[in-house]
Ligand SMILES: Nc1ncnc2c1ncn2[C@@H]1O[C@H](COP(=O)(O)OP(=O)(O)OP(=O)(O)O)[C@@H](O)[C@H]1O
């Protein structure tokens with residue numbers, strides 16, 4: 618068996634007296650599309666922020682390709698939140714180019730030929746998400762679906778290997794959500810991404826994932842609701858004929 622891309626062993630996370638995660642253990646192979654469902658407040662976003670490097674486990678180990686996760690976000694990981702993950706004062710094109718500049722943080726802003734290349738790559742990515750005609754507009758002038766496509770473009774331009782999605786489609790109308798499902802599935806396959814997506818919509822979790830995790834508490838004290846944390850209570854492999862064909 619190949620080494621896990623992501624491996625959490627016995628991870629605990631507390632905020633003060635509030636135990637959020639306890640004994641969380643899971644393994645994810647590269648290229649999987651993992652959906653996470655669970656009650657509000659059970660620690661799903663906290664887990665994603667650990668994968669991003671914004672939070673660290675209090676106990677236990679979280680490994681990316683066998684190494685402890687760097688405690689700072691870097692280009693291997695991109696994230697899209699439910700809303701407001703783009704910068705309102707930059708144009709659509711400016712937001713995608715910023716995604717590249719953040720990747721090149723060590724050399725700062727791009728100039729000259731590099732900047733032209735960045736602009737071309739950004740326009741290609743905008744074409745890929747169907748926003749080529751909106752390049753000069755500002756996020757406030759976009760619909761919710763367009764803003765989420767922009768957020769995807771901004772993350773993917775940095776060529777992350779791991780894409781983290783925190784209820785990215787939760788605020789969208791059902792028709793638009795369906796289009797976004799097709800787009801994200803296509804991008805996942807084309808770019809060979811590993812995706813970890815939180816959703817409140819279990820149908821969405823089943824439809825998109827190759828795997829579905831349920832986060833829940835296995836013990837609870839009604840007099841001390843914060844005393845115990847969540848872990849993975851179900852880990853369901855989902856048969857995806859198309860994905861199997863691609864892998865083969
Ligand atoms: N930075 C923080 N400081 C203190 N407590 C926090 C912090 N972040 C999260 N929490 C607490 O941790 C618990 C889990 O929060 P989290 O956001 O991970 O839940 P969630 O499963 O994503 O919920 P939702 O489905 O509502 O988004 C909550 O009780 C929350 O109040």
Ligand SMILES: [Mg+2]
Pocket residue numbers: 661662663783
């Ligand atoms: Mg959350």
